[in-house]
Amino acid sequence: MQIKILKKTRIYHIVFLTLLIYLSVLFGKIFLQFDDYGYVSLSYGFTIEGVTGSKYNLYQLFQFMGEHYIHANGRIIYLFIEPFIYMIGGLRLLQFSAALSITVVLYLVFYILRKILSLNETETDYLAVFLVASFGLIGMGYYKDGLAWYSAEFLYVLPAIPFLIYAVWLYHGEKDQWIIGVVAAFFAAWSEEQWYCALVVLTVSYYIGKMITREKISRDHIFPCIIACLGGIPDLISPGIHERLHSPQNAVYLSLSFFPRLMKQIFPVRNKFCYGDRSYMLLFRTAILVFAFLIFIKSKERSLKIIRFIFFALSVAFWLSGIGFCFSHTYFNICFDVFFSALVSVELIVFFVRENLRMIAAVTVAAYVSVACMLFVPEHAGRLMIPFVLLSYIILGSIFIYVFREWKRFYIIAALSLAIFASLVNVTHIYQGYSSNYQTHLNNDRYLKELSVRILL
Numbered sequence: 001m002q003i004k005i006l007k008k009t010r011i012y013h014i015v016f017l018t019l020l021i022y023l024s025v026l027f028g029k030i031f032l033q034f035d036d037y038g039y040v041s042l043s044y045g046f047t048i049e050g051v052t053g054s055k056y057n058l059y060q061l062f063q064f065m066g067e068h069y070i071h072a073n074g075r076i077i078y079l080f081i082e083p084f085i086y087m088i089g090g091l092r093l094l095q096f097s098a099a100l101s102i103t104v105v106l107y108l109v110f111y112i113l114r115k116i117l118s119l120n121e122t123e124t125d126y127l128a129v130f131l132v133a134s135f136g137l138i139g140m141g142y143y144k145d146g147l148a149w150y151s152a153e154f155l156y157v158l159p160a161i162p163f164l165i166y167a168v169w170l171y172h173g174e175k176d177q178w179i180i181g182v183v184a185a186f187f188a189a190w191s192e193e194q195w196y197c198a199l200v201v202l203t204v205s206y207y208i209g210k211m212i213t214r215e216k217i218s219r220d221h222i223f224p225c226i227i228a229c230l231g232g233i234p235d236l237i238s239p240g241i242h243e244r245l246h247s248p249q250n251a252v253y254l255s256l257s258f259f260p261r262l263m264k265q266i267f268p269v270r271n272k273f274c275y276g277d278r279s280y281m282l283l284f285r286t287a288i289l290v291f292a293f294l295i296f297i298k299s300k301e302r303s304l305k306i307i308r309f310i311f312f313a314l315s316v317a318f319w320l321s322g323i324g325f326c327f328s329h330t331y332f333n334i335c336f337d338v339f340f341s342a343l344v345s346v347e348l349i350v351f352f353v354r355e356n357l358r359m360i361a362a363v364t365v366a367a368y369v370s371v372a373c374m375l376f377v378p379e380h381a382g383r384l385m386i387p388f389v390l391l392s393y394i395i396l397g398s399i400f401i402y403v404f405r406e407w408k409r410f411y412i413i414a415a416l417s418l419a420i421f422a423s424l425v426n427v428t429h430i431y432q433g434y435s436s437n438y439q440t441h442l443n444n445d446r447y448l449k450e451l452s453v454r455i456l457l
Helices: 004-010 011-027 035-040 057-069 076-116 119-133 140-147 150-154 160-172 176-188 194-214 221-230 239-245 248-255 258-275 278-298 302-322 331-354 358-376 383-407 411-436 438-456
Strands: none
Touching: 011 076, 011 119, 011 302, 011 411, 035 076, 035 160, 035 221, 057 076, 057 194, 057 239, 076 150, 076 160, 076 358, 119 140, 119 411, 140 383, 150 239, 150 331, 160 176, 160 221, 160 248, 160 358, 160 383, 176 194, 176 221, 194 221, 194 358, 194 383, 239 302, 258 278, 258 358, 258 383, 278 302, 278 383, 278 411, 278 438, 331 358, 331 411, 358 383, 411 438
């Protein structure tokens, strides 16, 4: 039996298991912070009668979510998960759940690419290594503001799981699997506004592609797609979300008309997108640079070659501006970043459509729409970039396989080795950072529990 298991074990199994182990150890050093205390004690903005500390029952949890829907926002499904997990398993289960959710998201990205791109065994293993190494390049900023902050992690990372399951179902779901589409669409839609918009755009984009190519649309897809397009409405119409939007702190934002408000948002959104996390964006800029170079050298028509040479030249400038060269932090740079980011999205979508990778093209549109959503909200926290970052791994993985099939193996191994080295340096830095505060958090946690007992006595 053990020999059979070993024979079936592949490199990608070991890679994702390693990721899960690392994340489990890392999250073992991460305690509650900020809003987490409010949610695990059912006291975020209001209190529930009979709740003492983190001792509550399921009925009280539902009461809290009802109040949250009225006074805070409508994202109650995923905000329910954090206190529910804490209620049944405490901090340790919460820590493992966060580690597992990130691993599952990356594995689903891997699964989608493996199916759509029809990878062989060698490509499959290399892709797994690339994805995990790429994830290791995410900087401390996204950890502090989202990935390692449990309330944000469950709200911005966890919805990616039903979103990607829905994408898989949309791509090759069988007639008798429509219930998977319904469930995935519901949980992806009623999650967080960016994920909802991305889901609607994914659905619409994919079926527009089908209609253009005159492919038959199955009737079994109609109901799940309706759920995908309408499932987020309860969140958008919640009294809480409108109450928070019209709070005094947003008075200046709301006083502006549509276009002045939009223009005011472009600069902070550009900053978050292009410079929010330099290590991740260096990876993204490098991938775009390599992609631009490859499509340029493969172009045969003279006019197309000129256009793609210009795109490659702009990619070089974009890459250099990301590391501090070329008119950085000037008005021209702002305009260039906005223009080129839009151009990249168009080039990627056109490329994927031409390669008959309609689902990846639809995911690309959805990813960029999740960023565009930031133009219509008054606050621009770093965690708002997480939907794009997670979906971008489908884009990055696709580019990697494209390069893998075009370049000699030596260059691939050299580039991947460099990425792995940089990833190990980065994750070590992140782990050391959280480890250095572990004893302090442990003492704080113990003190809070002792204080809670004294208050109850």
